[in-house]
Amino acid sequence: MRLEVSPEATIRTMSNDHELVRERRRFIASRSLPLFSKNGFDRTSVRDISKACDMSVGAVYHYLGSKDDIGLLVAEQMRSEMLEFMGHAFDDPRPVESLRSIIAEWCRLCDRLQDNVLFLYQEPRNIGKPIQERIAEVELQCLAWFEEILCKGVDTGTFRPMDTRLFAFNIYICGNMWAFRRWYLGKLMTLDQYISAQTDALINSALPKS
Amino acid sequence: MRLEVSPEATIRTMSNDHELVRERRRFIASRSLPLFSKNGFDRTSVRDISKACDMSVGAVYHYLGSKDDIGLLVAEQMRSEMLEFMGHAFDDPRPVESLRSIIAEWCRLCDRLQDNVLFLYQEPRNIGKPIQERIAEVELQCLAWFEEILCKGVDTGTFRPMDTRLFAFNIYICGNMWAFRRWYLGKLMTLDQYISAQTDALINSALPKS
Amino acid sequence: MRLEVSPEATIRTMSNDHELVRERRRFIASRSLPLFSKNGFDRTSVRDISKACDMSVGAVYHYLGSKDDIGLLVAEQMRSEMLEFMGHAFDDPRPVESLRSIIAEWCRLCDRLQDNVLFLYQEPRNIGKPIQERIAEVELQCLAWFEEILCKGVDTGTFRPMDTRLFAFNIYICGNMWAFRRWYLGKLMTLDQYISAQTDALINSALPKS
Amino acid sequence: MRLEVSPEATIRTMSNDHELVRERRRFIASRSLPLFSKNGFDRTSVRDISKACDMSVGAVYHYLGSKDDIGLLVAEQMRSEMLEFMGHAFDDPRPVESLRSIIAEWCRLCDRLQDNVLFLYQEPRNIGKPIQERIAEVELQCLAWFEEILCKGVDTGTFRPMDTRLFAFNIYICGNMWAFRRWYLGKLMTLDQYISAQTDALINSALPKS
DNA sequence: CATGAATGAGGTTTCATTCAT
DNA sequence: TATGAATGAAACCTCATTCAT
Numbered sequence: 001m002r003l004e005v006s007p008e009a010t011i012r013t014m015s016n017d018h019e020l021v022r023e024r025r026r027f028i029a030s031r032s033l034p035l036f037s038k039n040g041f042d043r044t045s046v047r048d049i050s051k052a053c054d055m056s057v058g059a060v061y062h063y064l065g066s067k068d069d070i071g072l073l074v075a076e077q078m079r080s081e082m083l084e085f086m087g088h089a090f091d092d093p094r095p096v097e098s099l100r101s102i103i104a105e106w107c108r109l110c111d112r113l114q115d116n117v118l119f120l121y122q123e124p125r126n127i128g129k130p131i132q133e134r135i136a137e138v139e140l141q142c143l144a145w146f147e148e149i150l151c152k153g154v155d156t157g158t159f160r161p162m163d164t165r166l167f168a169f170n171i172y173i174c175g176n177m178w179a180f181r182r183w184y185l186g187k188l189m190t191l192d193q194y195i196s197a198q199t200d201a202l203i204n205s206a207l208p209k210s
Numbered sequence: 211m212r213l214e215v216s217p218e219a220t221i222r223t224m225s226n227d228h229e230l231v232r233e234r235r236r237f238i239a240s241r242s243l244p245l246f247s248k249n250g251f252d253r254t255s256v257r258d259i260s261k262a263c264d265m266s267v268g269a270v271y272h273y274l275g276s277k278d279d280i281g282l283l284v285a286e287q288m289r290s291e292m293l294e295f296m297g298h299a300f301d302d303p304r305p306v307e308s309l310r311s312i313i314a315e316w317c318r319l320c321d322r323l324q325d326n327v328l329f330l331y332q333e334p335r336n337i338g339k340p341i342q343e344r345i346a347e348v349e350l351q352c353l354a355w356f357e358e359i360l361c362k363g364v365d366t367g368t369f370r371p372m373d374t375r376l377f378a379f380n381i382y383i384c385g386n387m388w389a390f391r392r393w394y395l396g397k398l399m400t401l402d403q404y405i406s407a408q409t410d411a412l413i414n415s416a417l418p419k420s
Numbered sequence: 421m422r423l424e425v426s427p428e429a430t431i432r433t434m435s436n437d438h439e440l441v442r443e444r445r446r447f448i449a450s451r452s453l454p455l456f457s458k459n460g461f462d463r464t465s466v467r468d469i470s471k472a473c474d475m476s477v478g479a480v481y482h483y484l485g486s487k488d489d490i491g492l493l494v495a496e497q498m499r500s501e502m503l504e505f506m507g508h509a510f511d512d513p514r515p516v517e518s519l520r521s522i523i524a525e526w527c528r529l530c531d532r533l534q535d536n537v538l539f540l541y542q543e544p545r546n547i548g549k550p551i552q553e554r555i556a557e558v559e560l561q562c563l564a565w566f567e568e569i570l571c572k573g574v575d576t577g578t579f580r581p582m583d584t585r586l587f588a589f590n591i592y593i594c595g596n597m598w599a600f601r602r603w604y605l606g607k608l609m610t611l612d613q614y615i616s617a618q619t620d621a622l623i624n625s626a627l628p629k630s
Numbered sequence: 631m632r633l634e635v636s637p638e639a640t641i642r643t644m645s646n647d648h649e650l651v652r653e654r655r656r657f658i659a660s661r662s663l664p665l666f667s668k669n670g671f672d673r674t675s676v677r678d679i680s681k682a683c684d685m686s687v688g689a690v691y692h693y694l695g696s697k698d699d700i701g702l703l704v705a706e707q708m709r710s711e712m713l714e715f716m717g718h719a720f721d722d723p724r725p726v727e728s729l730r731s732i733i734a735e736w737c738r739l740c741d742r743l744q745d746n747v748l749f750l751y752q753e754p755r756n757i758g759k760p761i762q763e764r765i766a767e768v769e770l771q772c773l774a775w776f777e778e779i780l781c782k783g784v785d786t787g788t789f790r791p792m793d794t795r796l797f798a799f800n801i802y803i804c805g806n807m808w809a810f811r812r813w814y815l816g817k818l819m820t821l822d823q824y825i826s827a828q829t830d831a832l833i834n835s836a837l838p839k840s
Numbered sequence: 841c842a843t844g845a846a847t848g849a850g851g852t853t854t855c856a857t858t859c860a861t
Numbered sequence: 862t863a864t865g866a867a868t869g870a871a872a873c874c875t876c877a878t879t880c881a882t
Contacts, residue, residue: 014862040335042252045855047434056864057857067856121390122332125250160414163407165398170411173387180331181379188375197373201380204370205415224677225845256873266847271874435866460755462672466852476868478855487852541810542752545670580834583827585818589811590831597803600751608795617793621800624790625835645841675876686843687878697877 007072007131012065024063028053029073033115041071041123071119071127075135078116082138085109086145095153096203102146103171103202104195110175111191117179143168153206160208167206174198217282217341222275234273238263239283243325251281251333281329281337285345288326292348295319296355305363306413312356313381313412314405320385321401327389353378363416370418377416384408427492427551432485444483448473449493453535461491461543491539491547495555498536502558505529506565515573516623522566523591523622524615530595531611537599563588573626580628587626594618637702637761642695654693658683659703663745671701671753701749701757705765708746712768715739716775725783726833732776733801733832734825740805741821747809773798783836790838797836804828 013021031052035044046067050057064070090101110117124132146168153159178185178194185194223231241262245254256277260267274280300311320327334342356378363369388395388404395404433441451472455464466487470477484490510521530537544552566588573579598605598614605614638655645651661682665674676697680687694700715735722728740747754762776798783789808815808824815824 040252040333042250043335046857047855050865058859058864059862061857062862122334123250124332125253162411163399166395166404166407167411169387169391169395170408173383177379177383185376185379189373194376197376198380201372201377201415204419205411207414207419209414209417227844230845255871257871267874268848268876269846272845277873437865440866460672460753462670463755465850467850477853478869479867481853482866542754543670544752545673582831583819586815586824586827587831589807589815590828593803593807597799601799605796605799609793614796617796618800621792621797621835624837624839625831627839629834629837676878677876680844688843688880689841691878692841 006076007134008076011069011072014062021063025073026077028055028060028063029070029077032070033074033119036074036123037115037118041119041126068126068128071123072131074116074119075127075131078113078120079135079138081109081113081116082142086138086142095149095156095158098149099153099203099206100199102149103174103199106171106175107178107191107195107198110179111182114179114182117176121176121180139172143172146171150206157208159206162206167202171202174202217286217344221279221282224272231273235283238265238270238273239280239287242280243284243329246284246333247325247328251329251336278336278338281333282341284326284329285337285341288323288330289345289348291319291323291326292352296348296352305359305366305368308359309363309413309416310409312359313384313409316381316385317388317401317405317408320389321392324389324392327386331386331390349382353382356381360416367418369416372416377412381412384412427496427554431489431492434482441483445493448475448480448483449490449497452490453494453539456494456543457535457538461539461546488546488548491543492551494536494539495547495551498533498540499555499558501529501533501536502562506558506562515569515576515578518569519573519623519626520619522569523594523619526591526595527598527611527615527618530599531602534599534602537596541596541600559592563592566591570626577628579626582626587622591622594622636706637764638706641699641702644692651693655703656707658685658690658693659700659707662700663704663749666704666753667745667748671749671756698756698758701753702761704746704749705757705761708743708750709765709768711739711743711746712772716768716772725779725786725788728779729783729833729836730829732779733804733829736801736805737808737821737825737828740809741812744809744812747806751806751810769802773802776801780836787838789836792836797832801832804832 008022008025011025015021015024028049032044032049035048035052039048046057046060049067049070050060053060085105088105090098090105092098092101120127120135127135143165147164150159150162150164150167154161154164178191189197218232218235221235225231238259242254242259245258245262249258256267256270259277259280260270263270295315298315300308300315302308302311330337330345337345353375357374360369360372360374360377364371364374388401399407428442428445431445435441448469452464452469455468455472459468466477466480469487469490470480473480505525508525510518510525512518512521540547540555547555563585567584570579570582570584570587574581574584598611609617638652641655643651645654658679662674662679665678665682669678676687676690679697679700680690683690718735720728720731720735722731750757750765757765773795777794780789780792780794780797784791784794808821819827
């Protein structure tokens, strides 16, 4: 088992104040993300970023080694939020109830991290290969987690036999798409309505036919 | 009623040979698209494109007014294929059968135009507002078309009462995601298996509960 | 009454140090102008300019938004010098003496700003319409100023009746031509001799015939 | 005495039909000149020229060796017209009458060849050194010719003692400026009025004081 | 003769990154 | 620690010229 090193620790910095570095990076990422959403990563210059942060260009480079590192931070934030999300126990023994909670929470997470989700979809090339793999890893964990509940439901006969991996994938996408297409979906319904309708559809699809 | 002008006709060219222009543009777009998929639009230089086309940079600009125009061509190809797709009659009177056909064909289309789908997701900013709106228009048409069948099924009681717009959206996404996440899904199953499983899930979700 | 904004203030810059910007721009313009004189604006590349300034290309663009802006600076320098020139009081009540002073000073100004004069004659297209109009404005003011003295002289009978506007134009051209054709005139005479001879000719032409 | 070879004969051509070549070149020059006036030589592309000539780019290069050759043609036209102009005998024995005719004809020539005059002022660098010298040569001849009459007048006491070279220069410029600043002068007066007024001024300036 | 597609050098401009202050 | 001026590579695009047809 290899030693896990947070990628954030590998980002170069001029500062030794660990806490300050964390705080500044978080700040920079939070100010950058809307710019990336609006104009794309490549069309957002470091100068733009520094302006959005009310910092000098040099200051940005005090806390980061390169522009690409911001992409990394954005990805890491998504990753850590997903890990935290999976840390929650939705351990209702009833598969249907459990699924219901998870779908709802997953959609809410994607809603909250909308810009991060967008970034991961649109700028995969701007977060080096290793980070992409780290992200893929949690995605797989997430899918596995969804799958576990589904399997439990299938085993107990609550759900019909199905391709649980694909079903888990659909749940995953269900959350992502709320983030990705909120400009469209938001005109049709609220998040709660979305959650409710999609949960119904998913569960209906999981239940055995009459 | 405004006169429809193909955006391709608005792209500047040095040539008057309409047929040649069409052919060369198609060629350029087809060679560019894999580069965009691999490296992203902004990180693909016109020089890269010209090399991929075995042309000089000048030759590329003989048929195009700007690099952005290639994005437009890619979008237009998707658009015209979608229009053609909707032109087909899947007019089985039985909603279930009809839905089955459409989902299958839609997924096959997205599979065939995988790189175009990716491009539309990843590079929306590189195809100018007007073209984005043209694309959004056919997307809506497509959704409306899906919805129509669903409504028919709901009206006749074949399908359960549901938010047909959201359901149509899910079908749409179902195709897109095969294109977008083929690197993952392709390891789990073939396109036909994907179609079959997703169709089952969708139809199961649409049928009334026992 | 509209607020006058110096065109220099409209030129994009990356710096906020107003004084530095002014100084660097002046420097860049002063080094560029001889190149323009020698090779023409369009045949002087920004790389040539940056070399002449012992700067990198990027540094030039730190203080200017575009190459064309240098043309604007050159024009503005001429303009402001002309305004200053007109600010001087050559208020000798005797028209002849007054005319004499003005012609001399005008020729000296054109001599000093030789390259600017050349630039305005040769590169009118490289300084944008608005600036051309600003220049035309001061030219007209200058002509009006010359005319005023002529009119005074005509009114008092010192000068013969004449088309004062054309005469003013001739004075104006007299200065310009020393700048424009110094390569020729300079071989025949010194500036002082030119001034003296032209003043004689002009005044002789203005005086009533015997 | 070196053999004079018309520069036009040195321009490369693919054609052997001497007369056709002459005719086509004249045509090309006449269609190009307005473009040069409007946009400048460097900003007029060979494509623009070929379009203005209703020719293909290749056709232009059949009759010319390079774009610069057009500048040469424009200069040569001015030159040959000036030579023809000087060939006329304005051999009125009376200096005043002779001067009057010459000024008038010179201004009319400059009016007719306005665009050529402009070109020579604005694009000297686009007509290689040798041609510039050829032009300078006729200019000097022209000046000498003007001077001759002036000298005659001074010798006979009709004109006051003066710097005849400078006076000749002024006559020369007088014609050029009508061409160069017609956009301004044309608003004040007609060509005939200009000729009349300038002739009066020049002759008045040449006559002895009372 | 005529055409116009093709070439590729070179132009202007941008921007991630460094480093003297 | 913070600043922002400076660098220079590399991007997009143009255009004089050639040459196969």
